[in-house]
Amino acid sequence: PAPAADGCSKMVSTFISALNFFFVVFIFLIMELLWAFEFQLRMLKIKCLKLVFDCFPYHANLTHFSHLLLSVLVKFNNCAGNKGVRYETNSLDFKVRADGTLYAVLRSEKKLTVSAFFFPTQPKGRKAVPGEPVQQQSDTLLPWRQHQSNNGLRRQKRDWVIPPINVPENSRGPFPQQLVRIRSDKDKEIHIRYSITGVGADQPPMEVFNIDPVSGRMYVTRPMDREERASYHLRAHAVDMNGNKVENPIDLYIYVIDMNDNRPEFINQVYNGSVDEGSKPGTYVMTVTANDADDGTTANGMVRYRIVTQTPQSPSQNMFTINSETGDIVTVAAGLDREKVQQYIVIVQATDMEGNLNYGLSNTATAIITVTDVNDNPPEFTTSTYSGEVPENRVEVVVANLTVLDRDQPHSPNWNAIYRIISGDPSGHFTVRTDPVTNEGMVTVVKAVDYEMNRAFMLTVMVSNQAPLASGIQMSFQSTAGVTISVTDVNEAPYFPTNHKLIRLEEGVPPGTVLTTFSAVDPDRFMQQAVRYSKLSDPANWLNINATNGQITTAAVLDRESDYIKNNVYEATFLAADNGIPPASGTGTLQIYLIDINDNAPELLPREAQICEKPHLNVINITAADADIDPNVGPFVFELPAVPSAVRKNWTITRLNGDYAQLSLRIMYLEAGVYDVPIIVTDSGNPPLFNTSVIKVKVCPCDENGDCTTIGAVAAAGLGTGAIIAILICIIILLTMVLLFVVWMKRREKERHTKQLLIDPEDDVRDNILKYDEEGGGEEDQDYDLSQLQQPETMDHVLNKTPGVRRVDERPIGAEPQYPIRPVIPHPGDIGDFINEGLRAADNDPTAPPYDSLLVFDYEGSGSTAGSDYDYLNDWGPRFKKLADMYGGGEED
Numbered sequence: 070p071a072p073a074a075d076g077c078s079k080m081v082s083t084f085i086s087a088l089n090f091f092f093v094v095f096i097f098l099i100m101e102l103l104w105a106f107e108f109q110l111r112m113l114k115i116k117c118l119k120l121v122f123d124c125f126p127y128h129a130n131l132t133h134f135s136h137l138l139l140s141v142l143v144k145f146n147n148c149a150g151n152k153g154v155r156y157e158t159n160s161l162d163f164k165v166r167a168d169g170t171l172y173a174v175l176r177s178e179k180k181l182t183v184s185a186f187f188f189p190t191q192p193k194g195r196k197a198v199p200g201e202p203v204q205q206q207s208d209t210l211l212p213w214r215q216h217q218s219n220n221g222l223r224r225q226k227r228d229w230v231i232p233p234i235n236v237p238e239n240s241r242g243p244f245p246q247q248l249v250r251i252r253s254d255k256d257k258e259i260h261i262r263y264s265i266t267g268v269g270a271d272q273p274p275m276e277v278f279n280i281d282p283v284s285g286r287m288y289v290t291r292p293m294d295r296e297e298r299a300s301y302h303l304r305a306h307a308v309d310m311n312g313n314k315v316e317n318p319i320d321l322y323i324y325v326i327d328m329n330d331n332r333p334e335f336i337n338q339v340y341n342g343s344v345d346e347g348s349k350p351g352t353y354v355m356t357v358t359a360n361d362a363d364d365g366t367t368a369n370g371m372v373r374y375r376i377v378t379q380t381p382q383s384p385s386q387n388m389f390t391i392n393s394e395t396g397d398i399v400t401v402a403a404g405l406d407r408e409k410v411q412q413y414i415v416i417v418q419a420t421d422m423e424g425n426l427n428y429g430l431s432n433t434a435t436a437i438i439t440v441t442d443v444n445d446n447p448p449e450f451t452t453s454t455y456s457g458e459v460p461e462n463r464v465e466v467v468v469a470n471l472t473v474l475d476r477d478q479p480h481s482p483n484w485n486a487i488y489r490i491i492s493g494d495p496s497g498h499f500t501v502r503t504d505p506v507t508n509e510g511m512v513t514v515v516k517a518v519d520y521e522m523n524r525a526f527m528l529t530v531m532v533s534n535q536a537p538l539a540s541g542i543q544m545s546f547q548s549t550a551g552v553t554i555s556v557t558d559v560n561e562a563p564y565f566p567t568n569h570k571l572i573r574l575e576e577g578v579p580p581g582t583v584l585t586t587f588s589a590v591d592p593d594r595f596m597q598q599a600v601r602y603s604k605l606s607d608p609a610n611w612l613n614i615n616a617t618n619g620q621i622t623t624a625a626v627l628d629r630e631s632d633y634i635k636n637n638v639y640e641a642t643f644l645a646a647d648n649g650i651p652p653a654s655g656t657g658t659l660q661i662y663l664i665d666i667n668d669n670a671p672e673l674l675p676r677e678a679q680i681c682e683k684p685h686l687n688v689i690n691i692t693a694a695d696a697d698i699d700p701n702v703g704p705f706v707f708e709l710p711a712v713p714s715a716v717r718k719n720w721t722i723t724r725l726n727g728d729y730a731q732l733s734l735r736i737m738y739l740e741a742g743v744y745d746v747p748i749i750v751t752d753s754g755n756p757p758l759f760n761t762s763v764i765k766v767k768v769c770p771c772d773e774n775g776d777c778t779t780i781g782a783v784a785a786a787g788l789g790t791g792a793i794i795a796i797l798i799c800i801i802i803l804l805t806m807v808l809l810f811v812v813w814m815k816r817r818e819k820e821r822h823t824k825q826l827l828i829d830p831e832d833d834v835r836d837n838i839l840k841y842d843e844e845g846g847g848e849e850d851q852d853y854d855l856s857q858l859q860q861p862e863t864m865d866h867v868l869n870k871t872p873g874v875r876r877v878d879e880r881p882i883g884a885e886p887q888y889p890i891r892p893v894i895p896h897p898g899d900i901g902d903f904i905n906e907g908l909r910a911a912d913n914d915p916t917a918p919p920y921d922s923l924l925v926f927d928y929e930g931s932g933s934t935a936g937s938d939y940d941y942l943n944d945w946g947p948r949f950k951k952l953a954d955m956y957g958g959g960e961e962d
Contacts, residue, residue: 245288327364335434359419373424444483449547471510482536560649565657588619589645606642667701667754673762681771701754
């Protein structure tokens with residue numbers, strides 16, 4: 070038990086500790102007597118020792134006297150006595166001396182196992198090998214043993230089962246450090262070589278262990294790390310100098326004893342968890358986990374957790390606790406309120422050695438615990454009453470903004486407000502919408518209000534959250550508010566109570582007839598306003614409306630058969646406007662259904678037809694049509710008039726049904742021609758109307774199929790045989806005249822082409838090849854000044870040269886003669902005179918080139934009014950084409 074604060078408690082604690090001390094000593098004395106018995110009682114003594122530890126777990130008091138109180142003598146007797154026996158334990162909390170004394174080093178509650186190893190002493194008479202260290206009896210293993218009977222016979226050889234070799238990790242050396250010595254009892258007879266194989270010897274990791282091949286001493290060459298490798302399995306071999314096996318290989322198991330050399334490591338350095346506000350004590354929050362690389366079956370790897378600090382320490386400094394073994398963090402106190410503290414930062418410490426802060430290694434991590442919001446704060450209006458104003462007949466207008474206060478987390482279901490009108494609006498004129506940003510309630514008009522019906526509204530609005538309130542939380546009195554909305558009057562447009570208005574009357578009523586009164590109503594009952602009427606749409610201009618009272622009269626005769634009538638209905642639109650400020654107007658539509666009267670006589674179709682001159686070959690089908698409707702239409706009556714008498718003599722009409730009849734010839738033959746046949750058709754109206762329609766009938770000769778022939782159609786057009794002959798003679802005369810004209814034109818064209826040229830054919834150089842037969846006089850004939858043929862760069866040398874010496878290729882200088890002007894409208898007969906005059910002017914030109922030079926006629930000099938080309942020669946036909954090519958102007962001239 071822990072020491073008490075007062076002196077009395079300390080005395081009681083000291084007395085209990087003394088009793089424990091004497092009791093333990095007494096038990097150890099009893100066990101000393103029992104250990105004198107045979108080997109079979111050793112296990113019983115160990116069980117008794119465990120019983121002592123289990124019954125008296127006051128190790129805190131015994132720790133201070135560990136070397137004095139817990140000192141047990143362990144003995145082991147083999148066949149040769151206690152010589153060569155070494156003791157080891159499986160726990161670092163206890164140690165065994167070479168004489169078998171067991172004592173405690175640290176506090177421990179573990180089971181204790183003591184192992185005894187037999188190391189035979191060196192046989193007498195065997196000399197030490199030079200350089201071989203003197204071995205200790207407790208470090209020598211004889212894994213191979215042989216037993217010899219008294220009569221000298223050798224018994225069958227049996228191998229030892231070598232216990233594991235324990236090597237503490239992180240040893241500081243010095244290295245190599247001897248672990249054990251292996252010997253064979255045959256080494257007194259022959260020289261034996263020892264070796265080890267396995268992982269850590271000749272397999273990676275290499276040379277962790279090695280053995281002296283002569284002495285058999287096995288060493289570890291470097292510090293061990295249990296977290297890297299916890300055990301090694303080696304095999305020991307003994308061979309002679311020739312390599313022959315002397316002993317069977319023996320298995321050696323080497324275990325690395327764990328040391329507390331690793332701190333606990335948290336999986337995460339920062340853990341995030343959450344807990345609802347208002348949670349009860351014991352509510353799970355989160356779990357933190359730390360791992361220790363040390364042996365988890367020992368205290369080195371047993372991790373325990375504790376909370377070091379909590380920030381903030383409100384409302385209590387111990388709001389959370391942690392399970393020391395599992396790392397589960399739970400609430401331990403009530404009072405979590407997100408509106409006061411939204412987040413806690415908890416520092417968690419993990420310590421090995423089962424949480425012993427004196428010997429264990431520690432590490433820390435941060436646990437961030439967020440207090441999540443619950444709907445524990447109902448929304449409340451910031452004021453109890455609101456007011457607004459709205460014009461009548463307006464919709465989607467925000468009348469008032471309702472503000473609320475909610476301390477829950479903004480923009481969450483616990484904060485989002487929902488508004489509801491609970492009274493004052495039975496007709497549903499208003500609704501309250503939520504602004505998603507400000508959480509305000511916007512009172513909006515969704516159904517137009519009428520000032521004449523309601524001048525004000527008194528609404529009661531209730532607000533709640535999107536999420537229900539937490540258990541135990543009631544709605545606040547401030548969750549309801551009143552909204553007063555006043556309606557303002559505006560000038561409303563007059564309206565026609567009956568729209569569209571339909572009236573029925575017969576067509577044909579005279580102008581000035583009163584049809585109806587189409588009046589409008591002004592909804593502004595509290596305003597004294599006058600309404601004026603006017604026409605807005607009257608397609609046929611048939612109606613008039615009184616501007617004061619809306620009385621409608623006819624301005625023309627209403628005709629049902631008019632194009633403005635659709636389905637017997639005539640439609641007009643009227644405008645009613647008040648004199649308010651500003652004026653307002655409304656429209657109304659008047660529909661007039663016109664009842665048909667028999668005011669249209671029937672007509673016959675078709676207007677023209679043809680029939681064969683002989684009867685019974687074909688007939689003419691006749692159809693009656695009437696613009697009226699039933700009952701002022703068929704059945705129709707068809708008949709031929711009595712005057713002229715030739716109509717009934719030559720023709721007959723047969724009625725097929727109420728709308729159709731057939732017209733045919735009555736006589737056996739009627740001369741071809743066009744005949745006007747009058748037919749009287751009468752409808753069935755009351756009173757009936759009739760009409761005489763004239764049909765132009767072409768009577769013509771027909772073939773055997775009853776079709777008119779071509780000649781017959783001409784004859785039917787009213788032309789006799791003489792007329793047809795006259796027409797043919799005229800056609801022949803016309804064709805003769807055309808042929809004579811063509812012959813005359815051909816002849817004239819031929820004469821024009823055969824006319825002699827203006828110049829002598831022998832002098833015409835066109836298309837002729839000139840042969841000179843002269844090629845010069847050779848080299849002696851080439852002695853001339855070629856520079857005279859060069860074009861001078863200036864005209865000064867020409868003006869200053871010696872008289873009589875002149876280049877023929879120079880441009881003429883001085884006064885130029887007047888060449889004839891080309892007539893504006895050329896005529897073929899004037900070309901000769903034009904050329905002769907040009908030739909005469911060139912002959913009289915003193916500056917003209919020599920006679921053997923090319924005479925250029927188309928150079929007219931500067932300022933010529935006749936132009937510089939002869940393009941009109943192209944218009945004179947193919948015979949002047951060569952002349953046009955020679956003298957006609959072009960791009961290259």
